[in-house]
Amino acid sequence: MDIWQWVHDIDPELRRGGQQQLADLIRRLPAATVDDHHERVDALAPEALALARAAGLPWVEVFVRHWHLQSRVLHRSQGDMALGEAVALVDFAHSEAARGCPQAVCTVQDLAACYSQVDGPGWAPERASVARETLARIDPSWPCFTCISCELAGALREQGDPRASLEFLDVQLKQLVGAGQGRERTSLLPERIACLIELGRIDDALAACQDAVANGRRDESQRRARQIDLARIYARLGRGDDARRHLPVPEDILPTPSHYEPYTDALVHLVRIGARSNDVELGRLLQRFIARLQRNGSHRLPFVIAAAAAELAVGRGSPAVAALHLATMERLAARLRRPGDAPERLARVRLSLETALAAPRQQRPDDPEERLRECIEASVVRPGDAELVRRHAVALLGLDFAREAADLLERHVDAHPDDDDAVTLLEIAYRDADDDDRHRALGERLLASADPVKQRHGRWVAARRLARARDWDASNRHLEHLAGEPGDAVPARLARASNARAQADWPAVLRLLDEALQLQPDLDPGPHDWDRIVAATFLGAWDRVRHSAARLDMALPGDGPIDERWELCRIRVEHPSGKMQELYATRTGPVTARLLQISRIDQPQRLFDQVVFDPRPLGSHQDDEDRPVYLYAELGPLQRAGYRAFSVDGVHPGEGPIAVLRRVVQSLRGSFQVQSGDRYRVTSPAGDEKPGLYAFVAFAPDADLRAASDALATSVADFADPLVWPELAEAAGDQPRAEQHRELARAWAL
Template identity: 30%
Template structure:
């Protein structure tokens, strides 16, 4: 049984009993794991804990913990850094000391994946032991049977036994079918990997085609997990076709058309290896540009593998990065890639072929011509600044126009002569950020700080690189190195390290110490205000923002707006009005909250489960808006809430003048000042026509029940939906949400909806509302089934 059918069986009785939030959590967890959205899964733990307390589903917490870990070792490719958490869960399940677990929770699968990420071939014995302890005890109709069968096939492939893997998969698939179950799409992907290792690329492509046409073709279009399988198929096909194009078996255009975009690989670490291999082959064919931007992508990915303890994957990715760097003559980037490869090689076993590849990469680098400085080293930065795209920062669009790697190699060459030149070291830090290897820049900057820990600028230059590299250990080391010689740098390092660790209280304390050390300093106040805002300590945030304005010789508009936000959140309307005048904004006089009817806006916020959401609102003040959209229960905001937003737009307006007139700017949600006090229910049925529905919405609004449509008969594109009447007529769908005051009577809304919709020729349903008030569900359920709603 695949996981999705297992989940469906668990969810049905939960929905029937009214535990919709928990049912949603069970459905979402595997889907979120497939997308690598670990934080969102962790955000689902609250309803699971509630269910455990009420004995609705005692194993829900363990189930969600499993999927959070599955997300880490699956999509996110975590290796060594996940083992401690996995071993804890494994021990609890094995000894029975932890919460009861359902059959889908299989910690052995997590161990297999983590060890595979670390070093698949090097951990064949340990992985085999995990499978042998588990799989013989399982029935083929258990969801974990398929996962462990695929895991053992992967072990055979890593042990250079791909033919045995195919035989084993055939045998296990036969057992699954004999039990009346289906193998699922992931079996097919394991076949493809075995065929690829056997150099049977045509067979592997045919297997992918078969997987799409049969296994995927038989699945519902909206089935959870389908997108994940389709992504894997596309990336695997791209890898196979790129190799075949390189060998002349298929046209290069075919391989290029199959190559997914880099942003998709960026979002899914488990697909990066396939993309990198495909691109390396297409670079060899001259169809993909081997430029510094590609190098930065591969550098970032290999560093990610190193950070999460995926040692073999770090080695393989670093070797690709090193080979391509040598081809384009990038010495510094190539050297850093080889250094990462060397570190990873020391952590893996059975890697003679990769060691040989590394030796070849060293030889390629040694053959590169030495870097020649165009001017004396002390004049290099001035020379580079005269050229287009000079001194690009990591987030600077101008960097796209510059050959950043060439500049970096020149700076490194100059540093070989002037190793203590702080301007050169600072430039290297900026270039390292653009090239996604700030760790390599920090390595070059450390000796300068070690030689003179009292040099504040040297400490700040190094700290900037450590911050870019998210190197908490490096920040702690810097704090120790400057403890007596430079307390200011020490506290900056501790503040940044605390922020990286999520310890906002510690970061705030370090910022306060920095203000004591440097009473006129602005940076610590800005960081302290940011932290205070995250802690919802708005009086402190306002005080620090006010001090920034007072101490700044030339205050920036951004600082004024930051104070507007803090003062608004602190409800200091006098200050908000004064600042509005300074910014040239007209606001109504008075002393209370500002509530004027402004233009439409969109507010981006984060739900309780970590998922992003946008909501429409109406601007009511310099940094406030009232939400007008009815949102699902559990969303961070709902209709009639008054929110504070950051007035910095998150996107540019459209270039077309007509589009700009209809455009609602997008802003980031900061905090909620007032909750509107509404609970939401859904409605869905057949579109009755514009006039009828307009009148019905007006009646609902007059009674205090705001609505928001998600589909109407006037919807086009993805929002357009259709129902099918019992006699086969296709009809447009009306769907949306209606809100009831939390102190109101849902039964009154039910009565009004009946009054409004009973005369309609086709039904409108509101199942969740009817279920909550204990109404007869028969008519609603018959309409849902009869019209395919």
């Protein structure tokens, strides 16, 4: 059964009925989910849900709520905090209002996965039971057959029987092949890889992972998951360089907690083989994983990571950090539905900690973990010492133990309410712990004080908290009040400018930053100058661009628009579909770049667009000459080039003929860029396999596409095997050639 068919069918119905926005949201939600753009999911889902309810479309409501839960549960590992919605959605999907909805089965998977996030081994029997009951009602023709099969396989593995899980996957694979659905086998590979790793069959795991990379899903979440699996596998094989090469950078996986446990496993094994340092940065990263999972209402996953983090802390001589992880494990163990191996893990960590505490102390005066240990020891001798409490809290915050810092500071502030420095630290702790309830209560308590100084502090607390919650109007009301105070006039304007920047309100950004500099001309250069450059660039205020650039020691001679040729960079763009793409570009100014790479051809073309980017790099890599190539996020287009792009597909004619094709396209004011690699193969109608070529061609908006298509046809006329460009031929108005190329594409299975 094609449970997606009704989604495809309803799209044109919605558009004919004037519901274009709902149709777009239905299309964008799944893409944003599988590409790990979860902030976007949270922004899209409420609007889509409201539109679905207003239109009286319960099936669409199920669809929207299901995909929001997919993001929250399968990707962000939300357990307790999503459980109520998961139960409610199952009830709604099986109610009279949504009778017959094909995706009611998907809501069962959401609930089973949610139980797994709370405590995988603890809920494994129930998860296995509901998966078996669901599989009894469907067959391999259902797309959710593989999803529910993986739920059951995962439950068997979490019950401690990866061999049974693997045998079950083999049975399901045979069913798929027998039903003519063998192409869906790749959906079973992630769970198979997990089982093989757990069984120690590392070579088999590597083969399965390479199969998944070559033939499985290509969305961002799956791509990252398989890269992490490759890192885990190579580390176990002792191939540290290969493991490090495949392991994503932490910034790419932090938004998606479902990656945390396998990522931790990869790191642990890299440390074991000496391919990664067991250092404070590693400890900070793992603590961020643990804290995020705890906030999400997951219990078993942060317990497992805390156990690994504690052992690593002991290994680097940091028993104070290990003790904090042990305390976390004890809290989490009390919330597990079934203990499983938790008591044994706790016992091992306790023994390791006792051994570490008895070992000779290492002298590490500049080590932040050692400073924490010193604060803890001093607190025993000087309990209640205000300065020591603040130092202790700063040490905890520096190691990402924000919850522990908040608890410490709360006790101190309750006893010393006039310790303003401690109150400031407490706000930072609430912010870093993402504890909105206690953050709000702190602001309200300060605002209710009769002390004007505390009221002022309360306004700042409230303004910052509301900005984090994206309640811009409420935040700005507090900031407007603060801007009237001489001491707060400039900081309040800078904060309001930051709010305006988040809303892409560039006129407001420029106005507020101009005011701040007029009020305080000697204001130290900083991020506000970069924000001013961005806003002024969008608005064409080139005098302000040059002024802030000069404040940042960046000399920009001349006047008027800045369009120079600086270094190579990459720009992360977002297409109308919500898909992201990273494109090579030439930087043309402080915050501008011209895109050099042909972008996706199923979206409006971006080649040679000039864009404004966020000057804060997202990352970098080294080019062939060991120079950094920085990656930036696009903030918006400055000038559209309007190019149109098409694909060229077929048999690789050799490098010489490709060079000729490139020159032909360039002579017509176009660009020819090869997309395929050495592994691309095509098969002739006779069954012969040959090297393939897949390329993009792009032309200026006023280019003569008929002349371009004819010129390409002339260039390939003597080729032994075909190259085809049916979309270009059709856009050129050459229907006979377009149909001829489609026939060739079908014959060669292009």
